[in-house]
Amino acid sequence: MKITGISIGKLIIPLKRPFKTALRQVTTAEDIVIKVHTDEGITGLGSAPATVVITGDSHKSAAEAIQNTILPAIIGMDIDHRETILQRIQMSMVHNTSAKAAVDIAVHDLFGKHYGLPLYRFFGGKSQCIPSDLTISINEPNEMAADARCAIDAGYHCLKLKVGIDATRDLTRIRAVRQAVGPRVALRLDANQGWSAKEAVRTIRTLEDAGLDIELIEQPVSAYDLDGLKWVTDHVTTAIMADESAFSPHDVFRLVSMRACDLINIKLMKAGGLGPAAQIAALAAASGIECMMGCMLESKIGITAAASLSAGVSVITKNDLDAADLMTGDPISGGICYEKDTLILPNAPGLGITDVKGWQEIL
Structure with a gap:
C-alpha cells in the first residue's frame, strides 16, 4: 500500500x-x-x-x-x-x-x-481504558472552585489547575479549589513557565507547609531554564514535571542526565508524532522516570493517537487527555470515547475513526 x-x-x-x-x-x-x-x-x-x-x-x-x-x-x-x-x-x-x-x-x-490492528495494541496493549485528569482554567479563585466542583460532579477524580500568572494569587486559587473539592481529589498544578525558580520554590514550599497535598507541579519555570528546573526539583518535596522543556528525545536525554525533573510530559505535537514520543517513553523507562501523556487543545484525532500510546506503554502512568471533553460537540465518528474520567480505546483498526x-x- x-x-x-x-x-x-x-x-x-x-x-x-x-x-x-x-x-x-x-x-x-x-x-x-x-x-x-x-x-x-x-x-x-x-x-x-x-x-x-x-x-x-x-x-x-x-x-x-x-x-x-x-x-x-x-x-x-x-x-x-x-x-x-x-x-x-x-x-x-x-x-x-x-x-x-x-x-x-x-x-x-x-x-x-x-x-x-488497533493502535493501542500495536504499542503494547497494556489496557483498553485509561484515566485522565480535567483541566481547570486560570480564573478568579471562586470561579476556579466552582469549575472544579462541576468537574468532580461530572465524574473526574483528578484535576489539573492552571496557575503561573501571579504566585501570591495562585496560592489563593489553589486553597479555594482544595476547599471546594475536599481532600480525596488529586490536584496537579501547571504553571506554564510562569514562575522564576526562587518564586517556584517559595510557592511550592508554602503549599507543602499548608498541607494542600499537590500531586505534581508541571513546568514551573521557563522552558530554557534547565538549571532552574533542576534547582526547583532539588529543593522541594513535591514532584516536578517537565513539559515545555521536553520536546524531543534529545531534550529528554538531557533532562534525565541532569536529573532536572521527576516526571516527563509527553505530547505528540511537541515530539513530532507517535514515533518520537515512543522513543521518549523508552528513554524515560530506561532512566527510571515515569511519564504523563499530555495534549494540546486538539480534536479527538490527536487525543485518540496519544491515548493509544499511553494505553500501550507501561512507563506512561498519568494522563492529561481531556481536550476533546472540553468541546461543545463531537464531529468525529469513532476513536476514543469518554466515560466520566476514563478514556476507552476503540478495537477498530488504526485510530478507529470513520468520519470527520x-x-x-x-x-
Missing part, C-alpha cells in the same frame, strides 16, 4: 468555556486535519492544532510544511516501510513538530488499518 497524496483541511469546534492559561486564552479548538491517501483507497487521518506560544506552529505554517516539504519526502513510499517513512518525516525539515505529528499520526493510522464532520479542505 503506497502513499499517493495528502488532503489538508481545517476543523473548528467551540469550547464549553474559555480555555485560559498563563500563556493564552482561546474559545475554540482549531485543528489542521489531514487525510493521507493510498493506492488501495485506504485513508489515514492525522491532525495538528496551532499552538504558536508553545510549538511555534500556526495553521498556515503547518499546512504549508505538510504540503510543500513533508509530503514530497514520503510520496510513493510503501506503508510497510513505516520506520523509514517516520525517519523521512523527521528529517524533512527542522522544527515544525505539529506538522510532522499530523503526518506521523496518519501514517500510523494507515499501518493499523492495513494490518487490522465539518472538515473543510484548504489545500
Whole structure:
C-alpha cells in the first residue's frame, strides 16, 4: 500500500468555556486535519492544532510544511516501510513538530488499518481504558472552585489547575479549589513557565507547609531554564514535571542526565508524532522516570493517537487527555470515547475513526 497524496483541511469546534492559561486564552479548538491517501483507497487521518506560544506552529505554517516539504519526502513510499517513512518525516525539515505529528499520526493510522490492528495494541496493549485528569482554567479563585466542583460532579477524580500568572494569587486559587473539592481529589498544578525558580520554590514550599497535598507541579519555570528546573526539583518535596522543556528525545536525554525533573510530559505535537514520543517513553523507562501523556487543545484525532500510546506503554502512568471533553460537540465518528474520567480505546483498526464532520479542505 503506497502513499499517493495528502488532503489538508481545517476543523473548528467551540469550547464549553474559555480555555485560559498563563500563556493564552482561546474559545475554540482549531485543528489542521489531514487525510493521507493510498493506492488501495485506504485513508489515514492525522491532525495538528496551532499552538504558536508553545510549538511555534500556526495553521498556515503547518499546512504549508505538510504540503510543500513533508509530503514530497514520503510520496510513493510503501506503508510497510513505516520506520523509514517516520525517519523521512523527521528529517524533512527542522522544527515544525505539529506538522510532522499530523503526518506521523496518519501514517500510523494507515499501518493499523492495513494490518487490522488497533493502535493501542500495536504499542503494547497494556489496557483498553485509561484515566485522565480535567483541566481547570486560570480564573478568579471562586470561579476556579466552582469549575472544579462541576468537574468532580461530572465524574473526574483528578484535576489539573492552571496557575503561573501571579504566585501570591495562585496560592489563593489553589486553597479555594482544595476547599471546594475536599481532600480525596488529586490536584496537579501547571504553571506554564510562569514562575522564576526562587518564586517556584517559595510557592511550592508554602503549599507543602499548608498541607494542600499537590500531586505534581508541571513546568514551573521557563522552558530554557534547565538549571532552574533542576534547582526547583532539588529543593522541594513535591514532584516536578517537565513539559515545555521536553520536546524531543534529545531534550529528554538531557533532562534525565541532569536529573532536572521527576516526571516527563509527553505530547505528540511537541515530539513530532507517535514515533518520537515512543522513543521518549523508552528513554524515560530506561532512566527510571515515569511519564504523563499530555495534549494540546486538539480534536479527538490527536487525543485518540496519544491515548493509544499511553494505553500501550507501561512507563506512561498519568494522563492529561481531556481536550476533546472540553468541546461543545463531537464531529468525529469513532476513536476514543469518554466515560466520566476514563478514556476507552476503540478495537477498530488504526485510530478507529470513520468520519470527520465539518472538515473543510484548504489545500
